[in-house]
Amino acid sequence: MPALHQPTRRERQREATYDEIVRVATELLTDGAELSLRAVAARMGMTAPALYRYVANYQELVDLVAFELDKAATQGFIEAASRYPADDPAAQLCAACVAFRRWALSKPREFALVFANPIISEDSDRRELLTLSTSGHYFTDLLYQIWERTGFPFPALDDLDPIVRDAVLNPLIPAKAEHIATADRGLLWVYMRSWSALYGVVTLESTGHCDPRIIQSAALFKATMVDWLEPLGLVGDDKARLVALLDAEIARG
């Protein structure tokens, strides 16, 4: 098969219905309905078995939708960040994180689908899709930009656990790492650590496994964010500025 292939009529049609499947499925979820093959098919005016020409099984549909939701959500994060100048990645990261939290709180089902959806390690297809995660790439990139400016410390490759070193040199997680010099891959360790912290609070809040008042006052989230400013080299006036920015972003309707 040729590498560059002008799409034939059938291929275009196929891709169109494929896209429609994913679109309708996400709509279904947004409308508060249950995500099911039959419901998707019905909304498209088709019968359920027809979908098996496009997806192998239900789980694959879920994964596709999760990927799509992640992409759409990330677009929202980017918009939130874009209200700050491009040469201020720290401000952009703060805004993006607040947007991430807001999204997780307002769409808990979608959040659970994307970020709490259990992944069996054997299934390589799902891993690949996870690796492509858009939000992961975006956050990594912001962190990298911050480092370019503040030069915050990160572990040298030799200081890392050999297994971890493998992981940061040839990452499986969603991270935009190609453009990070090999010697600087210790940055990904900082990324993983900070992501783990953010993930903890936001998942706790989104799934409702904490006091509703803690969610209402964004105190736990804010404290976690503030704690991560200094390790990223954001100190002094910069820190004060970002803390105020966080407050403002959290207060936004």
Next chain:
Amino acid sequence: MPALHQPTRRERQREATYDEIVRVATELLTDGAELSLRAVAARMGMTAPALYRYVANYQELVDLVAFELDKAATQGFIEAASRYPADDPAAQLCAACVAFRRWALSKPREFALVFANPIISEDSDRRELLTLSTSGHYFTDLLYQIWERTGFPFPALDDLDPIVRDAVLNPLIPAKAEHIATADRGLLWVYMRSWSALYGVVTLESTGHCDPRIIQSAALFKATMVDWLEPLGLVGDDKARLVALLDAEIARG
């Protein structure tokens, strides 16, 4: 109805089958099967509608099982901790946390059921059951015991966000707080913050949303644990001792 009521024959029978339902349901889950009313009923030699004499709906069964799993898992944490002296709560906490992680990794489905099971805030029944969470009580208690010894700093009530102050004075989250003096309730803030950090790593690892190699080397988990030693007043020799202890516990088959 009398407050103290000697259980009649029928009541005993009822409670027996009630217990059997929960027991069989957890067994089902442990056997790798799907948790369903029909499966539980079948395994008990009953028909599914009969279960509605005991549980209101499927979700209630799930919640009951989650509570039971949490109780059983906590028993495991206690056992792991009991290998260290009772007057060394820091060592016990480290051991319990490692056991918690091991449990989350070896039984991801159970973990997701207990700790990632979304909770709709309106549903007060589920909230109540969550508040009773055994593991939460246990971890809070260990943290309190550590504070009794190290006296690590915690925010005064006046320094807390008023909403958070309400939350720590009259907690809805699973925490053994009755015996903590009102003025010392800021301790719960430390508990929430450290729990959020632990929850983040462990959930990330258990759901598979991170590089498998990161899981294999427990580096992310260990780093998170180590970072929380100093805030708990565990410094110097104590810290070194506990880091070594962590390594040993992680290495345990």
Next chain:
DNA sequence: CATTCTGGTTAACGCTGTTAACGGTAAACG
């Protein structure tokens, strides 16, 4: 002894994912 309440049954509804067998139509080929 008569009544009521409890804890089970069967039947049924509407939903789910999934497979098998079939058919029409569009593309590809001789």
Next chain:
DNA sequence: CGTTTACCGTTAACAGCGTTAACCAGAATG
């Protein structure tokens, strides 16, 4: 151009799910 093939949809059906309604035996209660 005619024939074949492959694609994309259909219907029918299976096994399973949560849940409700109607019913019924038996135990506890008056």
